[in-house]
Amino acid sequence: MTKPLWLTTAVICSALALGACSSTRLGGPPSRGAGMAPITEVPPVEAVPSGPIEAAPLPPLAGAPVAPEMMAPPAGGTEIAGLPPAPPPPTVAAPAPAPAPAPSSRTAMVGNWSVQTSGGNCRLQLSSSPALDLYRASASGCSNQDLSKVNAWDYRDGEVYLYQTGGAVTARLRGSSSALSGVLAKSGAPLTLAR
Secondary structure, eight states, X not given: OOOOHHHHHHHHHHHHHHHHSOGGGGTSOOOOOTTOOOOOOOOOOOOOOSSOOOOOOOOXXXXXXXXXXXXXXXXXXXXXXXXXXXXXXXXXXXXXXXXXXXXXXXXXXXXXXXXXXXXXXXXXXXXXXXXXXXXXXXXXXXXXXXXXXXXXXXXXTXXXXXXXXXXXXXXXXXXXXXXXXXXXXXXXXXXXXXX
């Protein structure tokens, strides 16, 4: 009975592959083919620098902001032996001044405020006395109907909320502990508070 050609080819390829494997994995001496050079041990090579090595920061990417500490050259020079000096770092414009920070707490808002609207001026008292989950407030001399009904306030996420009877928001204001600005909720008219 004759074997198919593909089976014979597979057996021969398997035998060649096994024969090509190093016999050191199987515990015997390595097999060497005829005409191959003998194996010699090479001593390890120790790396020795050929001159002084100096470090310098890489220049920033084009268009990237540069930190102030990167603007000054590092101590010990900026040149690496054999390389030309690096170009000067690009100049970066100073950032625009930040807006006035929001007050850090509700207690900074407590006190008397002078209110100015398109309808005139009046006074507003923000108290630290709790009124359910809000704080008490009172307005005096306000010609604006919504402002005259303010009886509570709260401070959340850097904003002062003024509430009227029934819980409707009268105004939302932002600013500092000495000046706030915002708009009336119903009309959108501007509103400012100052100490």
